[in-house]
Amino acid sequence: MNKANSCVLITGANGFVGQALCSAFLEDGYLVRGAVRRSGAIFNQQISQITVGEINTQTDWSAGLDGVDVVIHLAARVHVMNETSSNPLDEFRRANVLGTENLARSAAARGVKRLVFVSSIKVNGEETMAGHSYTELDAPSPQDPYAISKWQAEQMLHRVAKETGLEVVIVRPPLIYGAGVKGNFAQMLNVLDKGIPLPLASVSNLRSLVYIDNFVDALLQCAVLSQAAGQTYLVADGNDIATPDLLRQLGAAMGRQARLLPCPTVLLKVAGHMLGRSEQMGRLVGSLQVDSSKIRRELSWLPPFTVQQGLKMTAEWYRGRTHS
Secondary structure (H helix, E strand, O other): OOHHHOEEEEEOOOOHHHHHHHHHHHHOOOEEEEEEOOOOOOOOOOOEEEEOOOOOOOOOOHHHHOOOOEEEEOOOOOOOOOOOOOOHHHHHHHHHHHHHHHHHHHHHHOOOOEEEEEOOHHHOOOOOOOOOOEOOOOOOOOOOHHHHHHHHHHHHHHHHHHHHOOEEEEEEOOEEEOOOOOHHHHHHHHHHHHOOOEOOOOOOOOEOEEEHHHHHHHHHHHHHOHHHOOOEEEOOOOOOEOHHHHHHHHHHHHOOOOOEOOOOHHHHHHHHHHOOOHHHHHHHHOOEOEOOHHHHHHOOOOOOOOHHHHHHHHHHHHHHHHOO
16 A cells, blocks of 8 residues: 555544554554544544544445545444443444444445454453463454444454455454553553552453554554455554553552552452442453464564553653643
């Protein structure tokens, strides 16, 4: 793909990953078009904005796809803390499966060459056993409506690719962290900053993470390299880390000592269940390891940053934001 004349459409362009990805493509010399739900949401004036509203079967992509070579589809319905729908799977499918199909078929009809779909490691499952890492060859085992919708979207995209010739690349990341991170990772930074004790010293697990700049770099390769067409890739920093070590490294980079107290893991799981926080506790005490050797081998991809560097830069961003 010739950078000077190539246009990339990025959905969810104003999100955590979207902003970093738009900036990376701009810096690399591409024309960038950003799709957002509401007007005025684009953070960079160099990006051509299109406003598409909610993503579903009725979304009109005609204004955004003309002249586009590659679509990177980040936008999705993600985990909802206080779900009110009587059928959450239908809500997730409406955006993540049917909405994605509408985009893919619209892209193929307008001559777009490739669509890179950001899925989730949750398609593989929620947790790995000791000494085992998820790979692209594992049988999918999505557990919740979000993960099920992502798996169904992957299957649908392969059908669209077969029917239309659209090149599809699927990327499944674990937890993505870095400047601008929100959710549980941001809460962890807040707790460390306030010096709140955490009963996690006895946790013995390993988690794969991916730093935002590493993930963006992988998506760039998936967008432009011919050998990526039709492939599914798991992406991670490559240095798995235990929760206590993660907290200690973040604390040290923030100038805070992580205050970790011993507590049996089984009691933490019971407490999480009683408080209705089993999923969050599972992420803190369980293992989830990802084998990213396929993308490293096939695309010669190496993450530009180690997990230690990524954690340090994330902590420095947080300190700059909250203590300036």
